[in-house]
Amino acid sequence: MAIEKHHTPMLDQLETGPWPSFISGIKRLRDQHPEERINSMTNDLLGQLEHSYETRKGYWKGGTVSVFGYGGGIIPRFSEVGTAFPKSKEFHTLRVQPPAGNHYSTKMLRQLADSWEKHGSGLVTFHGQTGNIMFIGADTPATQHFFDEINEYGWDLGGAGPCVRTAMSCVGAARCEMSCTNELKSHRALVNNFTDDVHRPALPYKFKFKVSGCPNDCQNAIERSDFAVLGTWRDDMKVDQDEIKKYVKTKGRQYIIDNVITRCPTNALSLNDDDSIEVNNRDCVRCMHCLNVMPKALHPGDDKGVTILIGGKRTLKIGDLMGTVLVPFKKLETEEDYESMVELAETIIDFWAENGLEHERCGEMIERIGLANFLDGIGVEADPNMLSHPRQSSYVRLDGWDDAAEQWFERQAEQQAAAG
Amino acid sequence: MAAKDMREPIESGCPDPWQYMHPAMRKNFGQWKYHEHPRPGVLRHVAYSGDEIWTVKAGTQRILDVFSLRKLCDIGDEFADGFVHFTLRSNIEYMVTDETRVQPLINALEEAGFVVGGTQNTVAMISHTQGWLHCDIPGTDASGVVKSMMDELIDEFKNANMPNRVHITTSCCQINCGGQGDIAINIQHTKPPKINHDLVANVCERPSVVARCPVAAIRPAMVNGKPSLEVDERKCICCGACYPPCPPMQINDAEHSKLAIWVGGNHSNARGKPTFQKLVAAGIPNNPPRWPEATAIVKRILKAYKEGARDWERVNEWIERIGWPRFFEEVELPFTKYHIDTWRGARASFNSSSYIRF
Numbered sequence: 169m170a171i172e173k174h175h176t177p178m179l180d181q182l183e184t185g186p187w188p189s190f191i192s193g194i195k196r197l198r199d200q201h202p203e204e205r206i207n208s209m210t211n212d213l214l215g216q217l218e219h220s221y222e223t224r225k226g227y228w229k230g231g232t233v234s235v236f237g238y239g240g241g242i243i244p245r246f247s248e249v250g251t252a253f254p255k256s257k258e259f260h261t262l263r264v265q266p267p268a269g270n271h272y273s274t275k276m277l278r279q280l281a282d283s284w285e286k287h288g289s290g291l292v293t294f295h296g297q298t299g300n301i302m303f304i305g306a307d308t309p310a311t312q313h314f315f316d317e318i319n320e321y322g323w324d325l326g327g328a329g330p331c332v333r334t335a336m337s338c339v340g341a342a343r344c345e346m347s348c349t350n351e352l353k354s355h356r357a358l359v360n361n362f363t364d365d366v367h368r369p370a371l372p373y374k375f376k377f378k379v380s381g382c383p384n385d386c387q388n389a390i391e392r393s394d395f396a397v398l399g400t401w402r403d404d405m406k407v408d409q410d411e412i413k414k415y416v417k418t419k420g421r422q423y424i425i426d427n428v429i430t431r432c433p434t435n436a437l438s439l440n441d442d443d444s445i446e447v448n449n450r451d452c453v454r455c456m457h458c459l460n461v462m463p464k465a466l467h468p469g470d471d472k473g474v475t476i477l478i479g480g481k482r483t484l485k486i487g488d489l490m491g492t493v494l495v496p497f498k499k500l501e502t503e504e505d506y507e508s509m510v511e512l513a514e515t516i517i518d519f520w521a522e523n524g525l526e527h528e529r530c531g532e533m534i535e536r537i538g539l540a541n542f543l544d545g546i547g548v549e550a551d552p553n554m555l556s557h558p559r560q561s562s563y564v565r566l567d568g569w570d571d572a573a574e575q576w577f578e579r580q581a582e583q584q585a586a587a588g
Numbered sequence: 589m590a591a592k593d594m595r596e597p598i599e600s601g602c603p604d605p606w607q608y609m610h611p612a613m614r615k616n617f618g619q620w621k622y623h624e625h626p627r628p629g630v631l632r633h634v635a636y637s638g639d640e641i642w643t644v645k646a647g648t649q650r651i652l653d654v655f656s657l658r659k660l661c662d663i664g665d666e667f668a669d670g671f672v673h674f675t676l677r678s679n680i681e682y683m684v685t686d687e688t689r690v691q692p693l694i695n696a697l698e699e700a701g702f703v704v705g706g707t708q709n710t711v712a713m714i715s716h717t718q719g720w721l722h723c724d725i726p727g728t729d730a731s732g733v734v735k736s737m738m739d740e741l742i743d744e745f746k747n748a749n750m751p752n753r754v755h756i757t758t759s760c761c762q763i764n765c766g767g768q769g770d771i772a773i774n775i776q777h778t779k780p781p782k783i784n785h786d787l788v789a790n791v792c793e794r795p796s797v798v799a800r801c802p803v804a805a806i807r808p809a810m811v812n813g814k815p816s817l818e819v820d821e822r823k824c825i826c827c828g829a830c831y832p833p834c835p836p837m838q839i840n841d842a843e844h845s846k847l848a849i850w851v852g853g854n855h856s857n858a859r860g861k862p863t864f865q866k867l868v869a870a871g872i873p874n875n876p877p878r879w880p881e882a883t884a885i886v887k888r889i890l891k892a893y894k895e896g897a898r899d900w901e902r903v904n905e906w907i908e909r910i911g912w913p914r915f916f917e918e919v920e921l922p923f924t925k926y927h928i929d930t931w932r933g934a935r936a937s938f939n940s941s942s943y944i945r946f
Contacts, residue, residue, distance in 0.1 A: 178877040185739030193653035220720035224842035267605035270674040274661035342613040345620040360601035383857035
């Protein structure tokens with residue numbers, strides 16, 4: 169039976185122009201898919217979307233939809249104009265966790281596509297802003313059927329609501345010479361330790377892990393995650409002077425001075441008369457700029473590890489917050505190293521679950537109670553790397569100063585003894 | 589569903605990517621030496637072993653139908669050993685180990701309507717939120733804004749000739765899941781919520797709505813004999829935070845929800861610490877289906893940046909160097925009292941020096 173197609177003059181205009189059109193894709197499902205269920209579902213979706221374009225309003229409302237055994241992972245969508253567009257009146261999204269680093273075989277993508285057109289609308293996004301594969305458009309019974317099917321062959325739901333969310337990691341060591349850590353291993357170690365907290369939302373609000381292999385932070389971890397892991401190194405940067413000289417020869421001294429030497433944020437570089445460069449590694453903050461400009465000549469050092477920052481988030485509710493350095497450097501080599509990182513995450517999430525207000529992100533809690541109290545709460549000692557600069561305000565009680573100062577010297581002595 | 593059909597989920601979490609990773613990546617994991625950028629949309633990575641990977645990156649419509657997804661798979665099977673990788677900004681990447689396969693792969697992608705580019709100094713694919721297609725609190729259609737804008741910026745995606753990379757984001761509400769961008773196009777509500785008092789008591793958990801307001805403008809009230817909420821409109825900053833937990837507090841308005849443009853968000857640590865985006869333009873009509881007014885301003889900013897920035901300067905670094913007064917001059921945007929931050933910590937954004945460019 170031929171369906172009666174909604175008239176979509178505004179959406180039709182989005183089919184013009186050279187960039188691939190999502191409207192054309194939805195129309196393909198409406199017009200060419202062999203299944204009538206998908207034709208009529210996408211037809212009504214287009215109808216509702218056109219209505220939104222005409223009235224400049226959205227018409228989806230949330231609700232409660234979940235698969236058996238879980239409390240979250242599905243974004244429920246019920247239409248407020250379902251009478252006019254009944255076939256898409258339930259149009260839920262399943263958030264599915266991608267493999268760490270977003271690697272796929274086409275065989276697996278085809279299997280997912282087969283399951284999705286069997287149960288859902290046929291629309292999918294790789295990936296949503298939280299990092300999930302978004303299977304967009306299923307009615308309530310279909311969410312269970314689709315999940316059961318893909319769950320059997322290796323896929324699991326991600327987080328939605330006040331819970332540990334799906335994590336993200338960059339391509340990293342799989343293809344990038346700047347990678348200072350095993351991003352995939354950190355990603356999976358962290359998020360898979362919290363599967364219960366992913367699937368059963370019971371935290372004050374969302375909690376995100378993101379892993380970037382170097383300070384270029386391609387995953388936007390510092391700004392967009394509660395627990396950011398960034399690869400870095402602490403010994404000397406590696407310099408291939410012959411490659412530097414080739415670079416100077418090709419680009420010219422002026423270019424190197426303007427684009428490498430003077431761009432160093434801590435003035436740690438100088439260009440020698442013989443066109444080699446000198447690096448003051450004590451001043452280097454591993455910003456990555458010079459390595460980005462000359463990836464053939466400059467490389468991270470050998471003593472690699474990660475920096476961990478806590479509490480990044482976007483606007484709601486007290487404004488944007490960057491993550492704050494909590495662990496300046498941590499080796500991630502042995503299984504024990506990874507375990508201790510996961511334990512740190514557990515301690516933080518436990519403390520936040522206990523002390524965070526409803527709908528309060530970890531970074532907002534730290535802002536409310538103060539970084540010093542947060543450190544006390546999770547048992548981490550203060551470190552000057554946590555700050556841009558020490559306090560400016562003299563309005564503070566300092567009667568614990570002497571003890572704290574003594575502890576500092578004791579810790580320094582212990583560390584020196586441990587370093588041998 | 590009948591109880592007998594229920595099955596316990598297998599809580600496997602995040603899948604192991606090793607099984608889906610291109611064999612050349614598996615073999616050289618952590619052993620890459622350097623990379624080059626032979627042409628826009630193509631990267632060449634060389635490993636210490638001498639192995640090479642050529643990556644071809646392509647932009648898509650992001651919201652994929654299964655036909656498009658299968659087409660992308662067909663191309664992957666024919667040219668790239670059946671493996672793909674997706675980037676943070678929803679581009680697809682194909683890896684090949686043989687240079688001779690690069691051009692045929694590019695041809696196949698372009699013939700199928702996908703756009704090769706997005707590497708190095710390009711305007712990358714615009715990351716965006718769900719918009720009217722699927723969000724429950726959207727003020728605009730992020731997918732439509734992005735499609736319209738990418739139509740006009742496609743040459744900047746295909747040709748890597750910006751001073752540095754440009755990340756653009758769009759968000760369909762002020763909560764801004766879309767993220768930080770060198771240029772961000774976000775909804776900005778300009779009127780307080782319109783309250784349907786008949787529904788509030790049935791739909792909203794009133795204390796949590798009161799708590800959600802960042803400026804304490806919401807308080808419980810009895811309206812027409814029913815428990816409801818009221819908004820002190822002098823305090824309200826029109827952020828829309830009350831709307832998700834309480835849909836009867838409608839914040840979206842066909843006329844008064846406008847677009848605003850922000851610049852200078854940069855998440856890399858390169859050359860400086862990460863930065864947040866700053867407001868430059870507001871009051872832009874939310875004008876479907878093509879949003880021409882917003883695109884025009886974005887193009888003006890990009891043109892000024894392209895002409896004025898030095899090599900490697902991101903948008904925030906270029907503005908830092910030339911100063912905000914000149915930025916507003918160059919992009920021909922008005923500077924108003926609304927550009928002055930009123931949030932906590934605002935004083936840190938005031939100029940307490942004689943640093944002024946004439």
